[in-house]
Amino acid sequence: MTDRVEFRVDPQTYRHWHVDIDGTVATVAMDVAEDGGIVAGYELKLNSYDLGVDIELYDIVQRLRFEHPEVRAVVMTSAKDKIFCAGANIRMLAGSTHSWKVNFCKFTNETRNGIEDATANSGQTWIAAVNGTAAGGGYELALACEQILLVDDNSSAVSLPEVPLLGVLPGTGGLTRVIDKRKVRKDRADVFATRAEGVRGRQAVEWKLVDEVVPKRVWAETVAERAAQAAAGSTRPDGQGIVLRPLTPDGYSYRHVTAELDRERGLVEITVSGPEGGVPESLDRVHELGDEFWPLAMTRELDDLILRLRANERELGTWIIRTRGDVEDALAFERVIEAHSRDDWLVNEIRHYFKRVLKRLDVTSRSLVALIEPGSCFAGALLELALACDRQYMSDGSLQDSAGNAEQLDEAQIMLSASNFGVFPMSNGLSRLESRFYGDEDHVAKLRQETDRRIEAREAVDLGLVTDAPDDIDWEDEIRIMLEERASLSPDALTGMEANHRFVGPETMESRIFSRLTAWQNWIFVRPNASGPEGALRRYGTGRKAEFDRERV
């Protein structure tokens, strides 16, 4: 399970999905290749999935949004007979390390949230056409869709059999979406999640587990009808898609984003470069640039980097985030986003994509530290990168070289813009500034008056925008000591602490999935009742029953 994972895939070589676009409706059919596991050691029977299957799904969701603006409804279904999807592959789970399981669940959760985000913000409504049994993660896939149709064939059911069969939770949002999104009564949710065979037919509708059961003979036309209805209700404007061409990083170096690994110190140093050259003079030019348009190019690179580092560099516990470039240039680009995200589909997509990548940072179990130095461009949208971090350090004065000569750089500066006030909400529904100054609306209002001007270190401290602003003479030592201290702490305690600190105030279904549900699942994953040699996860399919420590805690 320690092979390196890459997240870049090409539609030409999908192994597990068929995508068929017919006018305004896309059909995404799951057809998992049994021998197509991302690592060796298991067969992906019955449309069960592993990380590789989900990486393709993520790619599909992305490409539908960027390459197919004409698509206004997406039908997710199965290309296999009698089975919609059997959920995450059990042998894969049973044979995985704890960190693999946790990372796998995090990515699959993010992909399902992305499906909901496409429905909510791209005018692409996902509909689950459950044409066979949907078990566990299979039903959780359907739950991420806006509507669930279930075929009424006297055998196809929806189920969450994790608790009875595996001794773990339906951890990809299942428990949460059943009660919070589908609004199933908790006692029925309890019965449902402990009944391995699930629920089908009329009862599934009555319990709100699905929206509709559809007789087999009218299945295809009903699905088509529901998709057409959803498409007709979409407000997605017309447009010509762009092409997301392959990213071609050299190691962890991309065009606008680079990462250097410091294994000795357990660090990754990430640098995001601001735009080079002028801002496109028109929307036409933005579309012409397509995936070369800096905000999109940078976001794609950052997304890929985050995913690769999370999966492959698990011992590098602290990520340092820097930017490099001109503050004004960065802001000029983002004004394009601000001006057009309401009326141009592509600009809207870029906005929501950057929002989602920021959310990935929010749930990344690494200590995140922003270093704001001379020559950086933490302005507006890029300032959100710093605000997503656990701490922000800003150098006060020009950095000097070892001979004491100040470099030829302006002092470090940051800049607020309209982007910092709700354009990129966190999963708790608040902007990062609202979270930072939770309960102090007056201060947030005051900051609104401070947009679009350069703010230097001392003022940034006074405005509460940075944690500290060491003098340039002390900068290197202070940062070094801070990073050493961080690296000495328990990785698990840091993960728990950061997960608690990063989300203040209100919750949403999404924040609850990452906080409550995920935390319980992680706990269960390390308990012997699930993962011990006699645990349910390990014994599944062996014909031997799990042996439980009956103690409740």
Add this chain to the structure above:
Amino acid sequence: MTDRVEFRVDPQTYRHWHVDIDGTVATVAMDVAEDGGIVAGYELKLNSYDLGVDIELYDIVQRLRFEHPEVRAVVMTSAKDKIFCAGANIRMLAGSTHSWKVNFCKFTNETRNGIEDATANSGQTWIAAVNGTAAGGGYELALACEQILLVDDNSSAVSLPEVPLLGVLPGTGGLTRVIDKRKVRKDRADVFATRAEGVRGRQAVEWKLVDEVVPKRVWAETVAERAAQAAAGSTRPDGQGIVLRPLTPDGYSYRHVTAELDRERGLVEITVSGPEGGVPESLDRVHELGDEFWPLAMTRELDDLILRLRANERELGTWIIRTRGDVEDALAFERVIEAHSRDDWLVNEIRHYFKRVLKRLDVTSRSLVALIEPGSCFAGALLELALACDRQYMSDGSLQDSAGNAEQLDEAQIMLSASNFGVFPMSNGLSRLESRFYGDEDHVAKLRQETDRRIEAREAVDLGLVTDAPDDIDWEDEIRIMLEERASLSPDALTGMEANHRFVGPETMESRIFSRLTAWQNWIFVRPNASGPEGALRRYGTGRKAEFDRERV
């Protein structure tokens, strides 16, 4: 750590606290007896606490509310020099089983919530007079108070050193209260929770960690002044306290509440008996009855039972809850509560006490099943017991004996009352009916029209108030099979599942402490980085540094 724990204590024999009442102000001074650990194996140095210390604190909070209506402000301070409280005893934690740690944290969390509840709902404002260093759980005690005063003596600090010193979280609400209640900025919260020595003096005020730092020379008078101000602002009405006399159960049998243990089947069968005899004809009579007044007597017994079962009967994973008595009698009693909880301090206390005991059920990691049978009295407040359960089964028809003769009992009935619509809110701020029918306000409104009349099984099913209503002929078999199935499932998976299902919709600081914070802490507690032989918790105080698996998950 397997000694049986009892929660009944007597103020005459407190070992760890001094309570001093002067007019409207009570002073609660922590003075932990080093040799007073509830189990052997550690010394309670530096005002560190274990479960026994907290059991006394809980008793103090209760008695101040019931026995001392004249008290309007409570000062929590330390009777020791230079140390306020060092938090939970580390050797106790390091030597405890996982389930002991989890149960310990749950109870201490409930007690701190109870302090906040007294401030919010009893007009007894708790003030932390931190007259020495408050570390970890010591600072968390202060965080539960409405105001925090810190002595400014150049050494006393507040700190949360769990992450840097022990590799675990400040799990008794610390992380959550710092950001959600005190509204400390997340980057400062991060610095604070990783700085073992904590923060003192002006910085502690600037960071909002305390409300005030007070010079030593004016300490006593300032504390007295703040307490007097709080007392003056209290709306608590005058009154004469009642006495909470010792409960004297025979095993798990109390006067109004009994529990039978079935170790073979992993069950506890709890029966709550409704009131005997008439309803008091006046408020005076209620006060005269005092702790004999049925709602209070029953609540105290149930509270004690829940605590003892949770601590001592950890392998009995399912609790069956029954009631016995007359529906009308039960409702008549609760009308006294309803009529007077706004104007009579004692009735108000009883209401909030029953609310808190229901909340204990909500966070109890046992499967809770209500059995509604002929002769039961699930009406109004007692119906909340059933609604707190994961499932509700109601027998349809009169139960028959083995010869087929119907017993001489009415059919099972339940009754809604005003109590079911917000009198006993859950920690998410919703009533249990609002949680049950989350998102369906129309149905809740409809149920409001159905109060104060007998509802039999079929109608209860139709109204969504019970999970199922087996026919009396099938009753015994169906219940038996259901309980057997439940007992066969993984106790950990059930705990996680129930913790997710029981709280739908909005969150509060309180719900977040039990969901997100507790779940992460439980995960960390079972990880080798904390509890393994080389983990931080086990190595603390040995002079050897912990060795961490550096992998982030």
